[in-house]
Amino acid sequence: MVITEKQVAEKINKLKKEKNAVILAHYYQRPEIQDIADYIGDSLELSRKAQQTDADIIVFCGVRFMAETAKILNPDKKVLHPNPESGCPMADMATVEGVLRLKKEHPDAVVVSYINTNADVKAVSDIIVTSRNAVKVVKSLHAKKIIFVPDQFLGSFVAKQIPEKEFILWKGFCPPHFNLSAKELLALKEKYPDAKIAVHPECNTDTAEIADFVGSTTQIIEYATTCEADTVIIGTEVGIEYALKKKNPNKKYIFPQAAEYCGVVHCCDMKKNTLDKVLQVLEEENNEIILDKELMEKARIPLEKMLSIS
Numbered sequence: 001m002v003i004t005e006k007q008v009a010e011k012i013n014k015l016k017k018e019k020n021a022v023i024l025a026h027y028y029q030r031p032e033i034q035d036i037a038d039y040i041g042d043s044l045e046l047s048r049k050a051q052q053t054d055a056d057i058i059v060f061c062g063v064r065f066m067a068e069t070a071k072i073l074n075p076d077k078k079v080l081h082p083n084p085e086s087g088c089p090m091a092d093m094a095t096v097e098g099v100l101r102l103k104k105e106h107p108d109a110v111v112v113s114y115i116n117t118n119a120d121v122k123a124v125s126d127i128i129v130t131s132r133n134a135v136k137v138v139k140s141l142h143a144k145k146i147i148f149v150p151d152q153f154l155g156s157f158v159a160k161q162i163p164e165k166e167f168i169l170w171k172g173f174c175p176p177h178f179n180l181s182a183k184e185l186l187a188l189k190e191k192y193p194d195a196k197i198a199v200h201p202e203c204n205t206d207t208a209e210i211a212d213f214v215g216s217t218t219q220i221i222e223y224a225t226t227c228e229a230d231t232v233i234i235g236t237e238v239g240i241e242y243a244l245k246k247k248n249p250n251k252k253y254i255f256p257q258a259a260e261y262c263g264v265v266h267c268c269d270m271k272k273n274t275l276d277k278v279l280q281v282l283e284e285e286n287n288e289i290i291l292d293k294e295l296m297e298k299a300r301i302p303l304e305k306m307l308s309i310s
């Protein structure tokens with residue numbers, strides 16, 4: 001028997017109560033998942049929620065490194081990931097061997113890893129940052145030399161604001177954000193001259209340079225829904241359109257088409273979680289995030305350092 005989306009959502013809500021489960025969802029998740037989530041947020045907010053929750057089960061609707069982070073921060077909880085195939089291509093670009101090699105070459109440097117890294121890379125990092133707190137966290141460090149992993153564009157954005165430090169940038173990038181070029185944004189600006197441009201720091205440097213605002217997902221939502229402009233050109237993943245329209249439906253939000261990419265900025269991995277898969281993990285309690293205890297202990301140190309600063 002085929003059941004409707006509404007019925008699936010009702011089943012999820014019932015199971016959530018019965019099993020004392022909490023659903024955490026990133027802003028890039030499908031609208032129907034955002035609707036059944038207990039908390040929606042960016043990486044920083046969701047990390048805090050994962051650390052503080054007293055639920056027995058955390059269902060993490062995001063990509064794998066996010067579900068891993070929830071487990072690392074709250075290891076006694078059962079963390080379920082609706083689709084284990086949902087990974088982050090940028091996180092997979094960084095390797096432990098590469099980070100250790102850089103550490104050896106630059107013994108006076110501190111390894112700052114973006115939260116978009118896998119657990120093993122976090123475990124060899126000195127501190128973690130998110131796109132929201134990266135500048136603040138790096139500024140607070142005494143070290144003059146920073147190895148920044150894995151996003152070269154977030155790293156460049158941070159380096160620009162902290163010229164007194166030297167940055168060694170890992171050459172990783174987010175494929176969906178990378179494909180958005182300044183050319184597409186400028187063409188839209190010509191069409192909508194009064195519009196403001198807000199982009200994520202994962203966008204390439206040329207794109208970030210022409211933006212009126214560069215910030216994390218939550219910061220973009222705050223800026224776009226409250227700035228004086230009626231039209232805002234949004235340079236990040238299209239999933240946030242749902243939150244933007246909910247928060248301020250009176251504005252026009254334009255998601256540029258990235259020419260090379262033949263579409264708007266869209267993360268296929270984030271969309272691999274579906275309502276059916278959320279229901280399935282709640283029913284079967286499968287797809288649990290299992291990590292080595294020692295690895296989790298090592299990875300928790302740089303994460304907690306970040307949370308204490310931000």
Ligand code: SF4
Pocket residue numbers: 063087088089090091116174175176177202237267268269270
């Ligand atoms: S949007 Fe980019 S950084 Fe975020 S999960 Fe997708 S590929 Fe990774």
